[in-house]
Amino acid sequence: MVRTACPLDCPDACSLEVTITSGWITKIDASPVDASLVDASSNPLTDGWICKKVKHHADRVYSPERIMTPLIRTGKKGSGEFRRASWDEALDLVAKRITQSIADYGPRFDFALFIQLIVVKT
Numbered sequence: 001m002v003r004t005a006c007p008l009d010c011p012d013a014c015s016l017e018v019t020i021t022s023g024w025i026t027k028i029d030a031s032p033v034d035a036s037l038v039d040a041s042s043n044p045l046t047d048g049w050i051c052k053k054v055k056h057h058a059d060r061v062y063s064p065e066r067i068m069t070p071l072i073r074t075g076k077k078g079s080g081e082f083r084r085a086s087w088d089e090a091l092d093l094v095a096k097r098i099t100q101s102i103a104d105y106g107p108r109f110d111f112a113l114f115i116q117l118i119v120v121k122t
């Protein structure tokens with residue numbers, strides 16, 4: 001069992017206990033505050049609690065449906081039409097769109113909005 005912290009972009013920063021068997025994650029659960037630990041590695045604010053999303057994270061990581069290569073949308077949003085792309089092509093496309101956005105809107109453009117736009121317009 002490995003004690004760690006949730007790596008997702010959530011402000012809770014829950015403490016986790018991850019069980020690994022033969023190199024595979026077999027269980028993810030909350031890490032309750034353990035007063036005996038000198039390093040206080042448990043988050044007292046989320047003591048013994050994690051969300052359902054992370055509790056079942058291993059199911060998604062090992063799912064045969066997990067997307068393992070970049071996909072570029074070829075149809076309208078929601079149409080489910082994509083084509084596979086290489087990592088080089090995908091990264092080149094993102095770099096091109098960032099460069100174009102900086103040229104169009106300046107270096108302080110809203111990156112979060114950019115990500116939404118690239119997903120919608122690609």
Ligand code: SF4
Nearest residue numbers: 006010013014051054
């Ligand atoms: S386990 Fe869930 S609630 Fe906790 S930090 Fe991660 S994403 Fe946020």
